Amino acid sequence: MTDPRELIGALVGELPEWLPTQRWFAGKDQPVLEVVVLGSTVLLEGDPLLLHLVVEVRQDGRRAPYQLLVGSRGQLPEYLGTSWLGTERGRPCYEAVNDPDLTGVLLGLIDDGARIGSLRFDHEPGVTLTRGLRARPITSEQSNTSLVYSGQYILKLFRKLSPGENPDVRLHRALQRVGCEHIAPLLGSISGDLAGKEVTLGMLQRFIPDAVDGWAMATTSVRDLMADPESPPDQVGGDFAGEAQRLGQAVASVHNDLRRALGEQVADPGEFERATGAMHARLDRVAEAVPELAGYAPALHAAFDAMKERDGAIRMQFIHGDLHLGQVLRTVTGWLLIDFEGEPAAPVVERSALRSPLRDVAGMLRSFDYAAQQMLVSGPEDPILTERAWEWARRNRSAFLDGYAEQAPEDIGDPRAHEDLLRAFELDKAVYEVSYEHANRPEWLSVPLSSIARISEESSGGE
Ligand SMILES: Nc1ncnc2c1ncn2[C@@H]1O[C@H](COP(=O)(O)OP(=O)(O)O)[C@@H](O)[C@H]1O
């Protein structure tokens, strides 16, 4: 039998080339110089073997920890061929997330409440899991790896790790405690140690079958409206406004639940100062990297400065932090919010800070613009379709805000009453999107840029 330590030693040599080929790897802009093992745990001995690894990926001026699950067998079955990482000591090693014989082990360990080395597997109080289920990884493009167990459970394995409890687990647990109706039930978690602190490695939730994500629904609705340019929007099949309104209610309800669970506080006088400082700094960084943004910088800086004029009466609380139509699921009973991890690129301290809930509102407003605009990027310019797209966005943004206002925390009420804040948060998100699209989908760069152009023009009174 091969010693797992020898296997690991040889395997890390393969990782610098393999990591950048993975969707979840967040350092594709620079070559990987070295990979160092920070922790290794054998979760299953024998053939197949299951190894849990935390590795540090070293790039020029940057070090980041990642979680890997490695399987090894004497003979690699054909269906695991594309998961192959390398052959060490005569044993093929592969990405274990694609091996249902191995991923089933994780579910059993969570059910057992197992402790192996520094790894802790926990189920939530009172939860008993069905064991022996086979898992398949979700194939959509994601920042982490999620495994679905026979349509019953979904286990998210966090890839890039930050020391501390992940806000996704923390906020789900807190929301569950106060009986929030708009989340999928939390069933368990996996944690370990990193740099002397606890680190969240995985989160197990009830899988909601037959759920459709908001992005798929919204883009179908835009397509319907464009295909029928003559009819009023409320008479076109697939009108989304009713859903947008219910979504607004759900988001407001989650904000209220987050307050009940974890409290809130009035922003201290320095808070807006710090927030605007961070927004100006992000704008400067992105404008330097993306010249197309530079022309809008003066209008954007002015919009951020306008925030300072507020008296600080907005309350700060835990929020979702990266809310968009891809982060909400329509189930047979209503809307659920998922993925409370915040912006994946932001440091965990920032993601765990108290912020204005209007940031989530602004994130969703941006997403309505996105759903409308992305239909226009690939086709030739067409003024009728362009107007139709903006009509869709206006209608659904407004319905969402109506719904939010119906259940909003008292100090917020109708978000439109905080126009300066909302505009600044929307523009800040759009600046983030410019950098996201520049790095990930350059063909979509015009989506946030066209919104920035429109909002800047509106706020300078040029409509
Ligand atoms: N509880 C759930 N039930 C059904 N599908 C889910 C559930 N949670 C997540 N999903 C699906 O899994 C995908 C990935 O989840 P998400 O938390 O957004 O992962 P990531 O952090 O990798 O972006 C979502 O887009 C959604 O389609």
Ligand SMILES: O=P(O)(O)O[C@H]1O[C@H](CO)[C@@H](O[C@H]2O[C@H](CO)[C@@H](O)[C@H](O)[C@H]2O)[C@H](O)[C@H]1O
């Ligand atoms: O879902 P993630 O947490 O990985 O978020 C990142 O990727 C999103 C794209 O998948 C990106 O969202 C942007 O594009 C969406 C459409 O694909 C749109 O609905 C969002 O409004 C827009 O911001 C998100 O910004 C990024 O953090």
